[in-house]
Amino acid sequence: MTSAQLHDYWDGFYDSVASGGVPGEPSAFARWAHERIAPGAPVVELGFGTARDAFFFANSAHPIRAYDFAEAAVRHARERAASEALDAEFDVLDLYDADSVLSAAAQLSALTEPVVYGRFLIHSLEDHGRTNLLDLAAKALAGGGELLLEFRTGLDAGGTHLFGDDHFRIYLDPDHVAGEIVARGGTITHHEAGHGLAVYKTEDPHVARLAATFS
Template identity: 30%
Template sequence: MSLLEKSSYWDSFYSARKKGAPAYPSQFAAFVINELSEVDGVIEFGCGNGRDSEFFAANGFELLALDASTEAIALCRSRSAHACARYVHSTAGNARDAIEGFLEGKRKVAVYARFFLHAIDEVEAAALLDLLGLLLPAGSLVFFEYRTVNDADQDKTFGTDHYRRYLEHASALASIERAGFRIVYQIEGHGLAKFRDEDAKVGRCVAQKN
C-alpha cells in the first residue's frame, strides 16, 4: 500500500467515524502519563482523533501532535480544548521542521506513538528512529506500542483492509537501541490494548535517549 493509499484510507476512516472512534484515552496513554513528570513536552506521532493527545494536554503538557490524515487533524483541531496542544498535518518523514521548532528551549521531551510503528513500512520506521536519535535531547523518552507478529491472525475490530506491519518484538527493540536509545522497560502480551472483544497481542516499550 502506497503512502497516498494509506492517507486516503485514514482520511475516510476519520471522516466516517467521527463519532464511532473512542474519544477516551487509551490504556497506553494511562500507563505513559505516570512516566512524564520530568518532561517539558510531548510529541505524538499518528495522533488519530486526538484521544490521547487531549489527555496529555488536559494534564498540562505542551503538545505537538502529528498525523498524515487531513481528516484526523481537522477533527482534532475542531475538538481541541487546550491552547497548549498543536495539531500538524504531516507524515513522520516530513516532520523535522515541526519537531525542531517544538524542541526549542526544551531540555527533555517525550515521544509517544501508539499503534504507529506497525502502520508505516520498515524504511519509514527506520528513518523516524534515526531522526529521533538525531534531534531529541539526551535523557528524552520514547514510548511505543505496536502489534506484534503473534497478533497477525487475530480478529480485528476495525477490520483488515488497511496496512499493518506486524513487528517481531525483539527486533523492534533492537532497532530502537540502534538509533541511540536505551530500553528501560518492555513487555509483550495480551491485556495491554483491549478494545471491545479484541485483545491485541502488542509490544510496549519505554526507551531513553543516550
C-alpha cells in the first residue's frame, strides 16, 4: 500500500460506521499511563483515532495536543472538544511527512515535560513513519517527559483480529523498537510484552508496552 492509500483507508474508516465499533471508553493502556504520569502533565497523542484516550486525558486534567493524518478523525474530535469545552487541540499531522514532523517536534519541545503517547500506532506505520515518530519523540522530549507506546508484536501475527485484516499492520519486535529508541539517545524506562494488556471482546492480542526518556 502507498502512504496515500493508507491515508485514504484511515480517513474513510473514521467517516464510516465501522469506527463506531471502537469502544468509547479509554483503553487499558491510557489508564495505565494515567497512573504513571505526573498530574497535569501535558499529553501529546499521535494517531488518536476516535480520540477516546485523548478525551480521557483531557477529562483527567491533562492538557492534550493530539495529531492524526485522517482529516475525518480530526474533524470529529474537534467537534466533540468544542461541545465539551475541553483543553484539547486536534490537528492533522502525517507521520510520513518528515518536514511536517520536524516542525511539529520543534513546537512540542516548548512544552514542559510532555508525555508523547501512541497506542496501536506504530504497528500501523510503515518503517519511515515509525522513524519519523521516534525522531519527533527524541526532539520533543530532550528537555524531559516520557514516550509511551503500545503496539502489536510479532506473536500477534496469527491471532484473531476483530477489526479484520484489511488494516495495514506490521508486527514489531519490541527489542527492535527499543534498540531504535536507544540509538536516538533514549533510555528504556519500562518494557513489557504479553497477553491480557489490550483485551477487546474475544480478542486478546500479544502487545508490547514501552516507555522511554530522552533527557
